[in-house]
Structures are given as C-alpha cells and as structure tokens.
Amino acid sequence: MNQIAITTHPNIALIKYWGKRNEQLFLPTKSSLSIGLDALSTKTTISLSSFGHDIITINGVPAEERHAQPVLDFLKFFRNNFAHGACPGWSLCVHTTNSFPTAAGLASSASGFAALALGLDKFFNLELSGQELSILARQGSGSACRSLFGGFVLWNRGQEIDGSDSFAAPLYPTQHWPTLRVIIVIVAQEAKKISSRIAMKNSIATSPIYNKWVQDSEQRLVLMCQAIEHKNFDLVGQLAEEDCLGMHATMHTSTPAVNFWSPVTHNIMQLVTILRTKHNIACYFTIDAGPNIKILCQEADVQKILLHINTTPGVECIVSGVAGAPKSESDELCGVARI
Ligand code: PMV
Numbered sequence: 001m002n003q004i005a006i007t008t009h010p011n012i013a014l015i016k017y018w019g020k021r022n023e024q025l026f027l028p029t030k031s032s033l034s035i036g037l038d039a040l041s042t043k044t045t046i047s048l049s050s051f052g053h054d055i056i057t058i059n060g061v062p063a064e065e066r067h068a069q070p071v072l073d074f075l076k077f078f079r080n081n082f083a084h085g086a087c088p089g090w091s092l093c094v095h096t097t098n099s100f101p102t103a104a105g106l107a108s109s110a111s112g113f114a115a116l117a118l119g120l121d122k123f124f125n126l127e128l129s130g131q132e133l134s135i136l137a138r139q140g141s142g143s144a145c146r147s148l149f150g151g152f153v154l155w156n157r158g159q160e161i162d163g164s165d166s167f168a169a170p171l172y173p174t175q176h177w178p179t180l181r182v183i184i185v186i187v188a189q190e191a192k193k194i195s196s197r198i199a200m201k202n203s204i205a206t207s208p209i210y211n212k213w214v215q216d217s218e219q220r221l222v223l224m225c226q227a228i229e230h231k232n233f234d235l236v237g238q239l240a241e242e243d244c245l246g247m248h249a250t251m252h253t254s255t256p257a258v259n260f261w262s263p264v265t266h267n268i269m270q271l272v273t274i275l276r277t278k279h280n281i282a283c284y285f286t287i288d289a290g291p292n293i294k295i296l297c298q299e300a301d302v303q304k305i306l307l308h309i310n311t312t313p314g315v316e317c318i319v320s321g322v323a324g325a326p327k328s329e330s331d332e333l334c335g336v337a338r339i
Helices: 067-081 108-124 130-138 141-147 197-206 210-229 233-252 263-277 298-310
Strands: 004-009 009-015 021-022 034-036 042-048 055-058 092-098 154-155 170-174 180-186 284-286 294-299 316-320
Touching: 004 108, 009 092, 009 141, 009 210, 009 284, 009 298, 021 197, 034 141, 034 210, 042 108, 055 067, 067 092, 067 108, 092 108, 108 130, 108 141, 130 170, 130 294, 141 154, 141 284, 154 233, 170 210, 180 298, 210 233, 233 284, 263 284, 263 294, 263 298, 294 298
Parallel strands: 055 092
Antiparallel strands: 004 042, 009 034, 034 154, 042 092, 154 170, 180 294, 180 316, 284 294
16 A cells, blocks of 8 residues: 555543553553544554655755654664564554644644554554554553544453553443533644643652542543433533543642643633633533634534623633544444444
8 A cells, every 4th residue: 555544533532641650651540531623633654765765854944843742752663562564664644633732732642643553453464453553552652542543432451461451441421411512612723731641640750639539530421421321511621620620639739840821721611610600601610731723512502602702802702513534535434333
C-alpha cells in the first residue's frame, strides 16, 4: 500500500483518567469513560519515507521536537513489538492535520495516536483486533485507547502487571443518545506549557488528595454507567462536573501547583452554574488539561446556551454530537467492527 489515511475524533472523558500506575506501559490508576466529539477531527496519512528516517508533520509543518518525540518513540515501540519483520529498515512519513487547536487540552494526542495506531495496522496489514489496537494506542497517549471507538467508551484499568487487560471498549453506540451535545468553548488556541503526562505524574507524587479522588471517581464511574444507560442527563452532568473538579483539585494541591485554567475559564464555569441554577437550563461543564471548556447539554438547549456564552469576548464555540467510529480513506468504518 502506498499511502493510508485515517480520520479519528478526540474524546472527552466524563469520568477522567489522570495518573499512571505504570509509566512505561501507560497503565492507569483507575478506569475512565468518554465520548468522542464528532465536530472535531484528526486526519493522519502514513506513507513510506524516502529520506531514510521518519518524517513527522503536524498541520502541514515539521512538528516541534516536543510533539515529534512522542510520535518517534511510538514508532520505535511499534517496530519492536508489533511490526515483526514488516519492511525491514523502513521509515515513515506521518502527516497529521487537526481541525482544532493542537495540544491545547482538546485531546489532540488522543485522536492523533488513535489514528496512528489504526493507520499502522492498515499500512502493514496486521489486522489487529480492537483490543490489540487499544493496547497499542494506549502506549502513545493513554486517552488514545478510547478514541478508537465511536459512542460511549469505557477504558477498563485492568489488573495484569503486563497491561494485557487494560484496554478500551464501546459501552453504548453513538445512536444510544442522539440528542446529547457538547459545546466546545475554545478560550485559548495556544499549546499548553506543561504536558498532561508530567502534570499527572506530579499529582500522584505530591497531591495529598489524589488517592481520595481515585476512590471517589471509581464509585462515580458505576453511577455514570447507570446514568448513561437511563439517559439521566442531570446525573451524567453532575457526575462529570464533580469528577472534573476533583481531578483539577489534585493538580491545584500538588507541588508545584498546576493550574490550567485562565480567567476566561473561570468566567465560563461561573456562567454555566448561573445558567443551570438561575435560568433553569440543564448544562454542566467538564475540562481536560487545558483552559478550554466543554459544556454538556441537550440539543433543545444549545441555542439558549450559545446566546449567553457568545457574549463573552474572545471565545469560539463549536457544537458537537457524540462521534462514530474512526474512518479510513475508503470511508469504511474501522476499529469497532473488529472487536
Ligand atoms: O492521554 P493523555 O496523556 O493526554 O491524558 C489525558 C488526560 C485527560 O484528558 C485530562 C483526562 C482524560 O481522561 O482524557
């Protein structure tokens, strides 16, 4: 095959992954649950490099060293563990384009490594199962193991020392909840100064409340699965907001303290609370490792919420539904089908 192109979606965790129990294998301290965002996408093309070394570009330009290095490490890992004997001495061109700001807390690493794992599988005709692909993608960026599937996706932490049971799988399909919406509020376009990888390590090592958050979050996950099953929107929103605030509290109480929020992040968080408590609009926020916010709501309330959010200067809103499975250039669904 000369070239393969894969399109994936970033995901937003309703119950977060924050911290590894094994750094080398990317094994999480707890399980997490996410939905893909269909309004945001990442397209990755893979072809053989004629330069004798791997070429990594992001959005049409050579990737900065800090973004290129994890991709190069991942390719090395793939060569050593998955591509036994395939094209000895090969090097690749990996071109990635995001339809949204890169490394700004919008999960570009999740969609990026999911696309890369799927692309490598197709490029080398490996026919890995959904489980194997998830384990592969996990070792590029933990949350990437969830972006291989559409709908509501659960990443089970697993128990095995070698990580063989730590992979994601779909819980409910995209169509389970067609009216669920996420308003992505972009308050800053620039890349974050500290990576989630470093920030989560810091939280585990120094936050006095980290273990409590993990325990509480595991309980929230059980309730979240039930709330999704019954499409209980308020419970989903409440649990997601609590889990996000708990995760950020572990960062705020770590040494050195890590704070991804900007003043505009605070304003939007407050606005969401006011809309819910004073205007009776069912909406809740969740935030990953960056200043940008995602507002969980239902289709019928989107316009009302946008009217209020759009009064905040300098913010851009993108309305998203729950994403389906990744696609390859030929538009075949990939990933989910092969679980
Ligand atoms: O996969 P990473 O290393 O980019 O970490 C992602 C962590 C959060 O986005 C903050 C939470 C999550 O579960 O996606």
